[in-house]
Amino acid sequence: MCSVSAQNNGIEDIEVQKLRIENTITQSEFDTQRGDYFSAKTNLETALSLAIKTEDKQNQGIIYAKIGKLQFLVNEFDKALVSLTKAAEIQRDINDSQNLAVTYSIKGILHAGKEEYKNALEYLNSAKTLFEEQNLEVNIPEITLNQAKIHLQLKDYKTAKSLLEKTIVLAKKNNQNNILSDALIYSGKALDKLGNNKQGITLANEGLEIALANQLTENINKGYVTLSDIYQNDGNFEEAYSYLQKHVKLSDSILNIERASLSPEKRAEFIESYNAAEFQKLQKKVEDQESDSNLAKITTILSIALITILSLLTLSLYKNNNIRLKSNNMLQEKNDDLIEAMKKAELASKTKANFLSTVTHELRTPLYAVTGLTNMLLEEKPNPDQIPHLKSLKFSGDYLLTFINDILQINKIEANKVELDPVLFNLKTKVENVCSALNNSALDNNVQMHYEFQKDLPETFIGDNLKISQILINLIGNAIKFTKDGDIWVRVYSISNNGDDHTLRFEIEDNGIGISKEKQDNMFESFSQGSIQINRKYGGTGLGLSIVKGLIEILKGKIYLKSELGKGTTFFFEIPLTYAPETVKIKKEDYSKNISNLDISNIKILIVEDNKINQMITKKILSKMNLQCDIVDNGEDAVEKVRENDYNVVLMDIHMPGISGLEATKIIRTFDKELTIFALTAVTLEDKMHEFDEAGFNDIISKPFKQEDFEKKLYEVLANDHNTKASSIN
Structure with missing residues (x-):
């Protein structure tokens, strides 16, 4: 049993x-x-x-x-x-x-x-x-x-x-x-x-x-x-x-x-408890030994000490490699996780673009008021003691606008949204004009400008002259900023050619403060000017060289830097350009006067803008051009005004309470296909352009705008309208 x-x-x-x-x-x-x-x-x-x-x-x-x-x-x-x-x-x-x-x-x-x-x-x-x-x-x-x-x-x-x-x-x-x-x-x-x-x-x-x-x-x-x-x-x-x-x-x-x-605390807790358990097991095993020989005692002491050291070492290594462990967990994801990470990066890029679009709109809208009012006050014969203050305000507004535009340019370059616009232009004249435009700034620093254009090099080429100008303005402007009581040399020459296809080298050399060896590697990164002290002393956004490098790469070129601290700096870049015969020079026109020469007695313009200050500034510009206008502050009223009146042009703000400028324009297009409607907006990112086209806008005027560009677009519309009417009468 x-x-x-x-x-x-x-x-x-x-x-x-x-x-x-x-x-x-x-x-x-x-x-x-x-x-x-x-x-x-x-x-x-x-x-x-x-x-x-x-x-x-x-x-x-x-x-x-x-x-x-x-x-x-x-x-x-x-x-x-x-x-x-x-x-x-x-x-x-x-x-x-x-x-x-x-x-x-x-x-x-x-x-x-x-x-x-x-x-x-x-x-x-x-x-x-x-x-x-x-x-x-x-x-x-x-x-x-x-x-x-x-x-x-x-x-x-x-x-x-x-x-x-x-x-x-x-x-x-x-x-x-x-x-x-x-x-x-x-x-x-x-x-x-x-x-x-x-x-x-x-x-x-x-x-x-x-x-x-x-x-x-x-x-x-x-x-x-x-x-x-x-x-x-x-x-x-x-x-x-x-x-x-x-x-x-x-x-x-x-x-x-x-x-x-999988937090560090969990890992540390697990390691610590595991080592403690192992320590107790070994200690009990050693204590249970019956032998009391010196060797046994030494073994006991050494074993306990060894386990203790290993335990402490394990925790110490863990703490010292905390960041590495977390990084490894992320890096060792499976293929699906890698795809997800790429998607997150893509979303981050889109989010950044949208964020910049929103922020720059919010900045450019009040900046439109600042620059507009400042220009108006300077044109209205201010008191002599007010002029320095107004010029300081204008400088601050222009600087802020430059900074915003630089950020947008960087964003467009990183998002591969900058497109080439090749035209026929005179390269020699283009570089001369840039040097001439910057010469006053150079003279303020007691700097002499020297321009050398290869004697037997053709002068006219096909290329994106605006981007070349922007590159030169940035590099020459930098040379002026960091040089005092010195010289700047601007050189243009061909380093190779195959028929009409040339590879041209542009050199901008100065004998200014120079750049240390350790700083040169980072000069083309955003917000980099070498040091905080340099930023404070010389100003600037720190984005210029980053933009320059991006534009040169878009032009399929390369840029190099040679500098020695205290002895000056040379930037030289190489880009391909194709020779073409002489182009016709276009004379700059005064569109404000041209508009005055038109019959504008029956011209009607509607301003759709919810910001009172912006309403005043836009109306003031139109009044200066002898144009009359009506003003409404929302999209609903804009639609009704267009129904009831025969306008020549509508200046439509995009962001307004109620229906937006986009929606208002879409509604107007259901009953008026011919009316000229400009999007008057602070949004300038190219990824928004298709929205404006789909809504039915004829063109975009970005705020804050240059008055000359604004006048030119209005003149083209009004002149075309005038010619159409004249031809119908005949």
């Missing part, structure tokens, strides 16, 4: 231990789902100890596989491979084919994560074969899904599509919503790559709906980014941007949770 009782107790103990193992494994799975990977790992190690103690080989294999999967999730690929290899060895020894298939499946995913696609497919095929031998059809959809993902990475879209179709059928049959959702989303991606965008959108949306209905966060995120990509390829950028925003928002939430789970 006693023997039977003991056997029964032994059986019960084994069953209890198995139950404990299963419960601990279950707890680790809950921890993994919560993202608490360290607790999950601790529970799995506890379960593994119990399985080894009870010689439970099957659970040992299962646990090693789960540990490997967990290590893979936290990007410990090498450790994961070791754990999975141990699992496979045990499972092959005991012929546990079902769990061996699971291990092979995880190894396949691991190799795919390391971009070892051949090995990945081999393990996944082995897993699929084992599942089929065991009649475990329910496990096959996950295998075919992962195989399809690999073929997508290999750009074998037809094979991927075929595997995904099998996955969808099996997942529906087995009610596996997670796999079904994932397979539909990836099918959308495959069809998009095969050129069937519409069907791709349909399937991706179907997968996203299943994910949303079942709160499958990862699949929802995949759905968002996949639909964003497909819509972008389809040319529907509005929808693409909308889904990209959703994706980034959800990604940030997921990332915050992962950061909390």
